[in-house]
Amino acid sequence: MQFTTLPGFRDFYPDLCSRKVHIFDTWRKSAQSFNFLEYDAPILEPLDLYIEKSGSEITGQLFNFQDRGDRSVALRPELTPSLARMVGAKANSLKRPIKWFNIGENFRYERPQKGRLRSFYQFNADIFGESGPAADAELISLLGNTLQAFGLKDSDFTIRLSDRDIWLLILSSEGIHGADATLVLGIIDKMERSDRSQSIKLLSGVLNNGAEDFMIMIEKIMSIRDFASLRDLLLNLKLDSVRAEQAKLRISQWDDLLSLLSNTCVSNSLQIDLSIVRGLAYYTGFVFEAFESGGKGRALAGGGRYDSLVQKLGGPEMPATGFAMGDVTLSNLLEDSDLLDDICVKSPDFIVIIAASDISNEALKDTTMLRSLGYSVEYPLKLSSVSKQLKEANRVGATIALIYGTENQISNNVIVRDLKNKVEHVFARELLSELPKDWLANGITAK
Amino acid sequence: MQFTTLPGFRDFYPDLCSRKVHIFDTWRKSAQSFNFLEYDAPILEPLDLYIEKSGSEITGQLFNFQDRGDRSVALRPELTPSLARMVGAKANSLKRPIKWFNIGENFRYERPQKGRLRSFYQFNADIFGESGPAADAELISLLGNTLQAFGLKDSDFTIRLSDRDIWLLILSSEGIHGADATLVLGIIDKMERSDRSQSIKLLSGVLNNGAEDFMIMIEKIMSIRDFASLRDLLLNLKLDSVRAEQAKLRISQWDDLLSLLSNTCVSNSLQIDLSIVRGLAYYTGFVFEAFESGGKGRALAGGGRYDSLVQKLGGPEMPATGFAMGDVTLSNLLEDSDLLDDICVKSPDFIVIIAASDISNEALKDTTMLRSLGYSVEYPLKLSSVSKQLKEANRVGATIALIYGTENQISNNVIVRDLKNKVEHVFARELLSELPKDWLANGITAK
Numbered sequence: 001m002q003f004t005t006l007p008g009f010r011d012f013y014p015d016l017c018s019r020k021v022h023i024f025d026t027w028r029k030s031a032q033s034f035n036f037l038e039y040d041a042p043i044l045e046p047l048d049l050y051i052e053k054s055g056s057e058i059t060g061q062l063f064n065f066q067d068r069g070d071r072s073v074a075l076r077p078e079l080t081p082s083l084a085r086m087v088g089a090k091a092n093s094l095k096r097p098i099k100w101f102n103i104g105e106n107f108r109y110e111r112p113q114k115g116r117l118r119s120f121y122q123f124n125a126d127i128f129g130e131s132g133p134a135a136d137a138e139l140i141s142l143l144g145n146t147l148q149a150f151g152l153k154d155s156d157f158t159i160r161l162s163d164r165d166i167w168l169l170i171l172s173s174e175g176i177h178g179a180d181a182t183l184v185l186g187i188i189d190k191m192e193r194s195d196r197s198q199s200i201k202l203l204s205g206v207l208n209n210g211a212e213d214f215m216i217m218i219e220k221i222m223s224i225r226d227f228a229s230l231r232d233l234l235l236n237l238k239l240d241s242v243r244a245e246q247a248k249l250r251i252s253q254w255d256d257l258l259s260l261l262s263n264t265c266v267s268n269s270l271q272i273d274l275s276i277v278r279g280l281a282y283y284t285g286f287v288f289e290a291f292e293s294g295g296k297g298r299a300l301a302g303g304g305r306y307d308s309l310v311q312k313l314g315g316p317e318m319p320a321t322g323f324a325m326g327d328v329t330l331s332n333l334l335e336d337s338d339l340l341d342d343i344c345v346k347s348p349d350f351i352v353i354i355a356a357s358d359i360s361n362e363a364l365k366d367t368t369m370l371r372s373l374g375y376s377v378e379y380p381l382k383l384s385s386v387s388k389q390l391k392e393a394n395r396v397g398a399t400i401a402l403i404y405g406t407e408n409q410i411s412n413n414v415i416v417r418d419l420k421n422k423v424e425h426v427f428a429r430e431l432l433s434e435l436p437k438d439w440l441a442n443g444i445t446a447k
Numbered sequence: 448m449q450f451t452t453l454p455g456f457r458d459f460y461p462d463l464c465s466r467k468v469h470i471f472d473t474w475r476k477s478a479q480s481f482n483f484l485e486y487d488a489p490i491l492e493p494l495d496l497y498i499e500k501s502g503s504e505i506t507g508q509l510f511n512f513q514d515r516g517d518r519s520v521a522l523r524p525e526l527t528p529s530l531a532r533m534v535g536a537k538a539n540s541l542k543r544p545i546k547w548f549n550i551g552e553n554f555r556y557e558r559p560q561k562g563r564l565r566s567f568y569q570f571n572a573d574i575f576g577e578s579g580p581a582a583d584a585e586l587i588s589l590l591g592n593t594l595q596a597f598g599l600k601d602s603d604f605t606i607r608l609s610d611r612d613i614w615l616l617i618l619s620s621e622g623i624h625g626a627d628a629t630l631v632l633g634i635i636d637k638m639e640r641s642d643r644s645q646s647i648k649l650l651s652g653v654l655n656n657g658a659e660d661f662m663i664m665i666e667k668i669m670s671i672r673d674f675a676s677l678r679d680l681l682l683n684l685k686l687d688s689v690r691a692e693q694a695k696l697r698i699s700q701w702d703d704l705l706s707l708l709s710n711t712c713v714s715n716s717l718q719i720d721l722s723i724v725r726g727l728a729y730y731t732g733f734v735f736e737a738f739e740s741g742g743k744g745r746a747l748a749g750g751g752r753y754d755s756l757v758q759k760l761g762g763p764e765m766p767a768t769g770f771a772m773g774d775v776t777l778s779n780l781l782e783d784s785d786l787l788d789d790i791c792v793k794s795p796d797f798i799v800i801i802a803a804s805d806i807s808n809e810a811l812k813d814t815t816m817l818r819s820l821g822y823s824v825e826y827p828l829k830l831s832s833v834s835k836q837l838k839e840a841n842r843v844g845a846t847i848a849l850i851y852g853t854e855n856q857i858s859n860n861v862i863v864r865d866l867k868n869k870v871e872h873v874f875a876r877e878l879l880s881e882l883p884k885d886w887l888a889n890g891i892t893a894k
Contacts, residue, residue, distance in 0.1 A: 002761040003496050003532045005489055006520060011533050012487035014547065021485060033818040035795040035825040035843070038468060040459035042452055042566060043490070043552065044510070044522070049450050063491070065512030068556045073453060075491070085450045086458050095842070097828050100461065105490065109515045119489060127828070134828040145818055263811040265819060314449040348482040364710040371480040371592055372712060378482040381544050381574070381581040395542070396482070 008110075008118025014345045020121070022343045023150075023327055023334075024103050027123040030146040031101035034138065036125055039100045041082035043107075047072040052313060053081045054280065061108045063118075075107035079124045080306070080322065081313060087128050088315015096129030099138075115298040115329045123301075126322030131307065133253050135321050136286045137260035143290055143301055143323055144266035150330075151339045154268040157300060159290045162276035163254070164283050164304070166234065169247050170221065173237040174214070180206050182281050188218060189279045222275040227258060230272060257286065282306045286321070292333050300333065301325035347397030348376040349440055353389040356405030363404040366414070366432050375436055393419060400439055402432075418444040455557075455565025461792045467568070469790045470597075470774055470781075471550050474570040477593040478548035481585065483572055486547045488529035490554075494519040499760060500528045500729065508555045510565075522554035526571045527753070527769065528760060534575050535762015543576030546585075562745040562776045570748075573769030578754065580700050582768050583733045584707035590737055590748055590770055591713035597777075598786040604747060606713055607720035608735045610701070611751070613681065614724060616694050617668065620684040621661070627653050629728050635665060636726045669722040674705060677719060704733065729753045733768070739780050747780065748772035794844030795823040796887055800836040803852030810851040813861070813879050822883055840866060847886055849879075865891040 047064050064074035102124045127135040171181045187202045204211035234247045278287045287304030303323025310318035334340045352363050367379045393401045403415035417424035421443050494511050511521035549571045574582040618628045634649045651658035681694045725734045734751030750770025757765035781787045799810050814826045840848045850862035864871035868890050
């Protein structure tokens with residue numbers, strides 16, 4: 001019987017796995033440089049957790065089923081609901097601000113295509129308990145720091161910054177509120193990937209009339225790229241006095257956010273772009289997405305505020321903001337940018353070469369000792385000629401060969417051969433516990 | 448609506464997650480010290496992969512379901528079938544011996560209890576393409592090295608070594624072959640956890656008569672603890688000439704294995720114990736399990752040879768041996784041994800303290816620079832008093848505080864405070880790109 005991997009799932013042979021480990025390590029280090037703490041949540045959760053957050057239409061994209069205890073369960077399509085549940089459950093004992101990150105697998109039943117698989121990994125970073133723009137700035141700069149940590153320059157990517165609050169004020173000034181506003185935001189979210197006439201048709205399904213003019217207004221707003229124009233827009237909206245105050249406050253929060261970000265690593269990557277609204281209904285304020293600068297491919301990452309989700313999932317009121325970065329689009333960009341070329345399987349520090357089997361006990365003792373000190377040592381699992389073993393040493397890319405049992409060699413000695421510089425010396429075996437660090441750092445020199 | 452974790456699944460809040468990361472790191476480092484390469488496989492696989500390997504009774508313990516494409520799929524209960532599939536698919540291009548490891552999640556629908564959850568993590572290490580005892584020795588010593596890397600002493604655990612080949616020879620000498628032999632091995636596997644009379648009853652279901660005497664013979668064999676007795680047993684079996692040769696060959700392979708292991712880190716942890724047979728039918732030679740020395744709890748790890756599985760799953764003939772170590776029983780032992788006490792969330796290298804908001808731009812610029820250099824820096828998300836910020840600095844366990852904007856301080860300077868030794872000096876901000884490494888290693892001394 002022949003077996004294959006399910007569509008949209010991946011086998012990670014060692015070469016590909018070393019790239020995955022590199023991506024995970026870079027994500028982890030970047031999050032830790034911002035002092036985010038790592039957490040993890042189950043891969044399988046009650047189905048209702050996702051329906052409560054996203055509505056029942058989400059189930060069309062899920063791997064969901066009844067378990068043997070007749071529970072409705074689903075493989076997680078995203079981490080945020082589990083995170084909001086966890087934070088909500090311990091909200092009183094967790095010291096704020098809560099800055100957490102995770103690296104984990106997610107699952108969506110979609111048609112596999114470029115940049116989209118059924119199983120994918122995400123880096124999630126979130127801040128809870130802080131409603132001011134400083135939290136948004138911290139996350140957006142972490143996003144930029146992470147992309148740069150892979151070797152991307154700040155000109156290689158763009159972080160498009162938008163604001164659901166501004167859109168709600170704009171829609172309010174047009175008399176569009178509540179569920180209608182959510183519908184219109186959903187249409188705007190899809191505009192970039194939709195036909196213009198199709199968008200107008202969808203808009204006219206919500207508005208009583210004037211969808212065409214409304215579309216022209218939206219397009220004008222979506223073309224704004226500077227803060228001055230954004231401020232003018234907000235100050236000139238027809239708003240009641242309460243909302244007019246909200247608009248002024250929002251201008252000052254934008255001012256704070258942009259000022260903070262100008263002092264971070266994303267200062268040259270940022271772009272005001274209100275065409276980003278993030279599809280999901282639970283976003284509440286600043287939202288953002290990162291793209292390759294040329295605009296190719298899907299979003300590298302996306303996120304924003306979701307100040308009401310913790311409460312919606314049973315916790316207390318808790319401001320929140322976060323982003324997720326997937327591994328698939330990111331890997332494609334890093335490959336296209338030749339930033340994964342040097343990532344390959346680890347080579348051992350040492351390889352043991354045995355010329356005479358009567359000294360293999362000593363070789364294995366030394367191997368055991370070096371391994372217990374944390375060095376990586378390849379030990380031969382069967383006997384072969386020295387020349388064949390030296391060839392193998394070069395193939396696995398070992399730094400140093402330890403050669404046992406050649407002519408004129410006593411059992412207390414070992415030949416230490418620097419495979420890169422092709423020099424070797426005889427050392428007393430007892431020095432093997434002291435000298436390897438120096439050999440690996442500086443090569444084999446004089447005794 | 449309130450949500451909770453599914454039974455047998457775990458939330459990893461940062462404290463617990465840091466222990467998980469510690470366990471994963473230790474597994475990874477130990478595998479790398481033996482020059483095993485990391486790989487990964489899907490968490491969701493075709494159900495048939497598990498039925499082909501273990502028989503249809505396995506489905507009673509699985510999370511299995513029909514996906515939206517009407518495929519029968521299952522969350523993996525173990526990694527070996529996926530691994531055997533992967534190795535089989537690329538058997539011709541993979542250089543042997545293939546020494547691979549993985550750290551990943553597995554799922555079994557069982558009653559959650561001490562040492563057993565529905566979701567658990569496993570460290571898997573396997574060697575393919577090498578049939579001799581050197582491969583078994585390499586794996587068993589990796590198992591010992593791994594447990595010692597957590598701080599366990601070689602007297603804290605026992606590796607019980609057994610052999611399915613010896614059992615097949617013993618059973619053959621009693622006229623028990625083929626499917627009957629597999630049945631008897633299944634009964635022997637459960638003896639340690641079963642009532643004696645129940646075992647005899649089960650044996651009499653396979654044997655025509657003499658189950659009582661057979662039981663006494665088995666108990667005698669299971670009490671063997673030294674190689675000399677094992678050799679005597681094998682040499683005195685009533686075997687045909689072909690099998691008698693096999694018995695002699697097996698003695699010499701045992702001799703080789705024990706001799707190799709006597710030069711490794713497990714020399715004091717090893718115990719001959721034929722009561723270990725490993726339940727699963729696909730094991731073919733040496734098998735072993737590791738336990739806490741006092742015998743408390745479930746096995747810490749288990750494994751052995753499975754020379755026919757790759758072929759069974761559609762690949763070529765390929766000798767194989769491997770083991771798996773789970774995180775649950777291991778964590779319990781490490782906790783009982785106080786070996787996880789010091790494992791806690793990472794503290795930042797630096798915490799930024801802002802005394803005057805007009806200097807916060809400079810503080811954020813420095814923060815950005817230090818983070819881009821890879822240092823972990825906590826930056827305040829809102830303004831508060833210096834004393835409150837210093838209290839926070841101690842709470843998060845930062846090593847060094849960078850204090851901006853206190854009295855008499857110009858914007859080109861920063862106060863660098865060593866929070867452990869409680870000394871501080873004023874430095875020029877421009878030195879922040881050069882000196883942190885020294886400060887973190889040696890504390891703040893003279894300028």
